[in-house]
Amino acid sequence: MRSLRFSRYFFTRQAPYPIYLIFFVTSRCMGRCKHCFYWRQLNRAENVLEPVEVERIAKNMGPLLQVTLTGGEPLLREDLADLLKIFYRHNQPVNLGLATSGFFPERLESLAREVLASCPESQFTVGLPLEGVGKLNDEIRGVEGFFERTVESLDRLKKLKASFPQLTLLVDITVSRFNQDHLEETYLYARDHLKPDLINPILTRGDPQEKEALDFDPRKVEELLDLMEGDIRKGLIPGYGFFRDILHAKDILLRRLALDIFQTGEFRIPCTAGRLAGVIYPEGDLFPCELLRELIGSLREFNYDIRALWRSEAAGNLREKITETRCSCYHQCFLSPSLFFNVRSAPGLLSEWLAIKRGK
Ligand code: SF4
Numbered sequence: 130m131r132s133l134r135f136s137r138y139f140f141t142r143q144a145p146y147p148i149y150l151i152f153f154v155t156s157r158c159m160g161r162c163k164h165c166f167y168w169r170q171l172n173r174a175e176n177v178l179e180p181v182e183v184e185r186i187a188k189n190m191g192p193l194l195q196v197t198l199t200g201g202e203p204l205l206r207e208d209l210a211d212l213l214k215i216f217y218r219h220n221q222p223v224n225l226g227l228a229t230s231g232f233f234p235e236r237l238e239s240l241a242r243e244v245l246a247s248c249p250e251s252q253f254t255v256g257l258p259l260e261g262v263g264k265l266n267d268e269i270r271g272v273e274g275f276f277e278r279t280v281e282s283l284d285r286l287k288k289l290k291a292s293f294p295q296l297t298l299l300v301d302i303t304v305s306r307f308n309q310d311h312l313e314e315t316y317l318y319a320r321d322h323l324k325p326d327l328i329n330p331i332l333t334r335g336d337p338q339e340k341e342a343l344d345f346d347p348r349k350v351e352e353l354l355d356l357m358e359g360d361i362r363k364g365l366i367p368g369y370g371f372f373r374d375i376l377h378a379k380d381i382l383l384r385r386l387a388l389d390i391f392q393t394g395e396f397r398i399p400c401t402a403g404r405l406a407g408v409i410y411p412e413g414d415l416f417p418c419e420l421l422r423e424l425i426g427s428l429r430e431f432n433y434d435i436r437a438l439w440r441s442e443a444a445g446n447l448r449e450k451i452t453e454t455r456c457s458c459y460h461q462c463f464l465s466p467s468l469f470f471n472v473r474s475a476p477g478l479l480s481e482w483l484a485i486k487r488g489k
Contacts, residue, residue: 131221131250132194135192135223138470139472142401144404144405145191145436146189146191146436146439147407147435148193149195149405150193150196150406152197152199152212153200153411154200154206154209154411155200155203156175156200157201157205158200158205159205159230160232160270161272162338163269163307163341164260164269164337164342166335166336167201168338170410172201175412176412178409178412178429179208182413182433184215184219185433186433187215187219192220192222193221193222193223195224196216196225196226197226197227197254198212200228200411202230202232202233203227203229209227210244213225213227213248217248217250224251224254225244225254226254226255228301231280231282232275232278233278234278234281234284234285238285241253245292249295252295252297252369254297255296255297255298256299256300257301258279258303259279259300259301260302260303260307261308262276265307268307286298297369298327299328299329300328301329303331304332304345309346316330316356320360320366327368330350330353330354332345332350332387334460335419347391351388357384361488362484362485363488374482374486377481377485381481383465391459398468399452399467399471400418400456400467401467403417406466407425407439414428415439419460419463420458421451425439425441425447426438426444
């Protein structure tokens, strides 16, 4: 119910700091994913934000709807649990998120246990990638043995759910040229064997390491979406939280919208990046999103005052530019708040929600 405090942003669509925050905690990674859009930054020497600096940023914000820690591989940071707990302490996020490759099952289980025990009032969502079953997954991710490790991570986390119902498990399938002929197989494996709360197909975006990744057939994605939507309406995908069917409805609309933008390249919806959503990179650079390479400013240089940076001239100019150029992309992390905090989405959401209710 804490999410209701964000309802005013349905109308203003502008918050005094990013209420939907993505934080790249490191650029270190052992993966070599063919579809990775962050590959140019990976494994460079870095001077990451230390917990004491992160705490100063967190203290300068109020409540968060969502904060997701990602990378690189976030678990390569020994202080990851501290970072998550800092946001919990200062920002009471509705959803505390972690995007990890699942490469370190034991480390992940122990971190999840610590975070879940220390952050009981937030939903803790762990997203794990699955690009195919077995060898195909490892080929796409560029490391042998990845598949087994990710599956073990999920198994370990599933056991924790009995003691910590606020844990949500998400499997992300990044759609690319390399797995387009195996989407159904991958999805069914996730649905029937891994059994997470949500399965999320993501369209390869940005500037992938192997450009061919973007060259996938949208009709194959449509087939997958048809299958998934039927499953959601039959109640085969659990979802999570009090508003689970509304969130399912939003995801159905979101995936169709992303595919439409991928196919047409047309502007469909005003973007909330730089208004409600923002991205912090490992050294404290603040951006409106992951794709627009336009820096708002450095939090280190702004005395960690994210509110001041968010209302700076640079941030204002960038917001104006995003609006005036009708900036458009199909990056689902940013389409999500743009779609949700848009009153024009309400009829579509309602109709999808009713279809889900009728189907169950
Ligand atoms: S439309 Fe995409 S690229 Fe443009 S600001 Fe939004 S998230 Fe960034």
